[in-house]
Amino acid sequence: MLAEKTFTSDFIDHYTHFEETLGPRTASTFHKKRQEALTTLKDLLFPHIKQEAWKYTNLRALAKESFQLATPSTVSQQPDWLKSPEEANVLVFINGFYKEEWSKVISPKTQLDLLTWEEAEQANYTLLTTHAGKIATTQSDYFNTLNLAYTQQGLVMHVNKNQAVEAPIIIYQIIDTSQPVAVQPRNLVVVGENAQAKLVEIHQTVGPEEGKAFLNEVSEFFVEKNARLSYYKLQHELQPITHINTTQVLQKDHSFFGATTISLEGGLIRNNLNIEIAGEHCESFMTGLSVLSGKTHVDHHTIADHQVPHSYSNELYKGIFDDRSTGVFNGKVFVRPQAQKTNAFQQNRNILLTDTASIYTKPQLEIWADDVKCSHGATTGQLDEDALFYLRTRGIPEERAKALLLTAFAGEVLERIDLAFFKAYCENYIHTRLSN
Amino acid sequence: MLKISNLKANIDDKEILKGIDLEVKAGEVHAIMGPNGSGKSTLASVLAGREEYEVTDGTVTFSGKDLLDLAPEERAGEGIFLAFQYPVEIPGVSTTNFLKTALNEIRKYKGMEPLDAVQFLKMMKEKMKLVEISDTLLKRSLNEGFSGGEKKRNEIFQMAMLTPKLAILDETDSGLDIDALRIVAEGVNKLKTPDNATIVVTHYQRLLEYIVPDYVHVLYNGRIVKSGTKELALELEEKGYDWIKAEVVA
Numbered sequence: 001m002l003a004e005k006t007f008t009s010d011f012i013d014h015y016t017h018f019e020e021t022l023g024p025r026t027a028s029t030f031h032k033k034r035q036e037a038l039t040t041l042k043d044l045l046f047p048h049i050k051q052e053a054w055k056y057t058n059l060r061a062l063a064k065e066s067f068q069l070a071t072p073s074t075v076s077q078q079p080d081w082l083k084s085p086e087e088a089n090v091l092v093f094i095n096g097f098y099k100e101e102w103s104k105v106i107s108p109k110t111q112l113d114l115l116t117w118e119e120a121e122q123a124n125y126t127l128l129t130t131h132a133g134k135i136a137t138t139q140s141d142y143f144n145t146l147n148l149a150y151t152q153q154g155l156v157m158h159v160n161k162n163q164a165v166e167a168p169i170i171i172y173q174i175i176d177t178s179q180p181v182a183v184q185p186r187n188l189v190v191v192g193e194n195a196q197a198k199l200v201e202i203h204q205t206v207g208p209e210e211g212k213a214f215l216n217e218v219s220e221f222f223v224e225k226n227a228r229l230s231y232y233k234l235q236h237e238l239q240p241i242t243h244i245n246t247t248q249v250l251q252k253d254h255s256f257f258g259a260t261t262i263s264l265e266g267g268l269i270r271n272n273l274n275i276e277i278a279g280e281h282c283e284s285f286m287t288g289l290s291v292l293s294g295k296t297h298v299d300h301h302t303i304a305d306h307q308v309p310h311s312y313s314n315e316l317y318k319g320i321f322d323d324r325s326t327g328v329f330n331g332k333v334f335v336r337p338q339a340q341k342t343n344a345f346q347q348n349r350n351i352l353l354t355d356t357a358s359i360y361t362k363p364q365l366e367i368w369a370d371d372v373k374c375s376h377g378a379t380t381g382q383l384d385e386d387a388l389f390y391l392r393t394r395g396i397p398e399e400r401a402k403a404l405l406l407t408a409f410a411g412e413v414l415e416r417i418d419l420a421f422f423k424a425y426c427e428n429y430i431h432t433r434l435s436n
Numbered sequence: 437m438l439k440i441s442n443l444k445a446n447i448d449d450k451e452i453l454k455g456i457d458l459e460v461k462a463g464e465v466h467a468i469m470g471p472n473g474s475g476k477s478t479l480a481s482v483l484a485g486r487e488e489y490e491v492t493d494g495t496v497t498f499s500g501k502d503l504l505d506l507a508p509e510e511r512a513g514e515g516i517f518l519a520f521q522y523p524v525e526i527p528g529v530s531t532t533n534f535l536k537t538a539l540n541e542i543r544k545y546k547g548m549e550p551l552d553a554v555q556f557l558k559m560m561k562e563k564m565k566l567v568e569i570s571d572t573l574l575k576r577s578l579n580e581g582f583s584g585g586e587k588k589r590n591e592i593f594q595m596a597m598l599t600p601k602l603a604i605l606d607e608t609d610s611g612l613d614i615d616a617l618r619i620v621a622e623g624v625n626k627l628k629t630p631d632n633a634t635i636v637v638t639h640y641q642r643l644l645e646y647i648v649p650d651y652v653h654v655l656y657n658g659r660i661v662k663s664g665t666k667e668l669a670l671e672l673e674e675k676g677y678d679w680i681k682a683e684v685v686a
């Protein structure tokens with residue numbers, strides 16, 4: 001356990017140095033939350049495979065690394081994949097630092113406030129006091145606590161009541177692996193009553209191959225009454241970095257929240273997606289697709305927590321695992337005693353393309369109410385041999401037939417994506433990848 | 437066109453085909469009948485190239501080529517078509533899209549230019565009439581949620597599109613009502629030319645009233661135990677298989 005202790009104490013020891021980089025922000029009200037988190041962190045244990053939540057994701061290798069406080073990247077050439085649609089708000093962060101030249105905000109102030117965390121903090125923006133750290137718990141969660149103590153940059157967004165924001169808000173979180181950096185972004189989003197927004201988060205890396213880095217991100221989303229928030233996350237990190245994140249969502253009455261997580265490349269990825277369904281007649285969608293190869297490991301932990309009656313949640317996660325890639329799916333659905341008339345559905349479907357790829361899947365339904373409709377299912381298998389033979393008897397060569405079947409398998413998730421540019425990006429990439 | 441000699445095949449070390457001899461010439465229609473489990477579908481699968489079946493002895497030549505040497509897709513390229521007894525449901529792949537891929541892969545195999553979208557659609561329209569299959573069905577995922585009859589009709593539609601030299605129809609009549617049976621059979625007859633051949637696997641004489649066979653064979657316990665003309669099918673319909681089983685034992 002020595003490495004794990006050192007990992008924590010390294011962060012604690014370098015805290016004064018971190019505070020210096022914050023400059024005048026140490027005077028903000030939010031900074032007190034950072035300091036409290038630092039105190040909490042001292043008593044928290046680094047996650048270990050003996051803990052149920054980390055059983056299949058071993059962080060030993062991470063613990064043994066030492067990371068340095070992120071510094072701004074020297075990358076000056078805009079990567080060619082950084083092409084966003086015309087009608088979009090774009091915020092680019094490299095190593096957690098805001099890259100203003102590559103960013104743009106087009107939606108009017110009357111619709112929404114869009115700030116970087118630094119701007120919000122300097123302005124003592126109210127939401128940081130009223131909402132930040134309110135739902136992503138720190139008491140027992142090591143990485144949430146570490147993030148809060150070290151919050152550096154990110155997005156703070158408030159969609160005004162009754163405003164439907166047409167242009168998507170796109171965040172690029174880019175990691176430059178030239179240095180072994182630790183990057184800890186934090187996002188806070190409040191979608192006001194009867195308002196709507198689409199938020200996209202794209203994770204990419206630049207810098208040397210095999211470069212190491214540690215990304216630990218926390219997002220808190222508050223979806224108010226009658227509000228709608230669609231969230232699309234793309235994990236496309238070419239360098240094998242460690243990427244841990246928590247998305248914590250709170251939904252009020254008659255609200256809609258949809259999360260789409262597309263995981264294509266990376267080192268070790270852990271996604272925690274937790275939805276507190278605290279409103280009646282809510283709709284909550286969680287959709288995921290992992291198309292993995294090499295040694296990439298992706299761990300999805302999700303919670304749909306039905307706290308009140310009459311809400312609906314629907315979860316579909318699919319995975320295609322090649323080479324030595326591994327996947328974890330742990331989907332919890334809680335239906336609290338008072339949450340009668342809940343409808344909750346969950347599906348996890350996986351295809352293993354090799355003997356060395358693996359998936360650990362664990363649907364977990366805990367239902368305390370009696371008048372509910374809930375179902376779940378998990379399947380793992382190889383490609384359907386009968387289907388493959390059928391296609392081949394029609395003249396379609398084996399490799400092409402396989403690609404056709406895998407594309408169809410992935411298609412069930414892709415066709416649910418209702419944001420054209422994001423869908424096209426994912427489809428193109430996945431079609432090319434599955435055809436090779 | 438097709439010559440099968442002493443063909444033996446196993447599945448999981450169990451011998452299913454125990455020495456089949458059969459010759460099919462261009463322009464001919466052969467019917468294969470026989471009790472359940474006698475090996476009819478196994479023979480069809482082996483001819484189409486299913487790898488689960490291990491061929492332990494014998495030869496199959498098709499248009500002068502060693503068929504057993506070819507992958508299923510190459511056999512399709514050479515002109516073999518199997519209408520499945522149980523067509524597979526493939527969610528997420530539309531019939532139209534699938535057929536366009538299949539057709540152009542076969543054309544590529546034959547060294548022909550691919551059809552473009554317009555030519556393909558024109559051809560589809562023509563062939564759809566032939567088997568009276570609906571547009572809406574073809575837009576759906578391949579066979580997914582199709583009724584038994586719709587699946588069979590879709591098989592014959594695919595056959596019409598791919599114009600094989602040798603079509604093997606494995607119980608295409610089962611699951612079809614009498615009207616659908618007539619449509620499908622007429623479709624098969626219209627596709628007949630002096631250059632192609634058909635093997636019809638069936639339990640019932642009824643189909644053979646529409647698709648009239650030149651030869652009828654009885655497959656029993658992995659062997660062709662009796663061959664004759666279309667009258668044999670009538671006799672089987674009347675008397676069942678027991679007399680043939682008795683002949684085999686004797």
Ligand SMILES: Nc1ncnc2c1ncn2[C@@H]1O[C@H](COP(=O)(O)OP(=O)(O)OP(=O)(O)O)[C@@H](O)[C@H]1O
Binds near residue numbers: 447470471
């Ligand atoms: N995949 C398999 N595994 C094990 N045994 C099999 C398999 N496929 C076929 N068999 C066996 O081979 C034998 C022949 O089966 P086949 O399907 O060829 O018969 P059939 O003549 O087509 O019967 P039916 O008239 O019912 O369609 C049967 O005993 C069957 O149980």
Ligand SMILES: [Mg+2]
Binds near residue numbers: 478606607
């Ligand atoms: Mg059969």
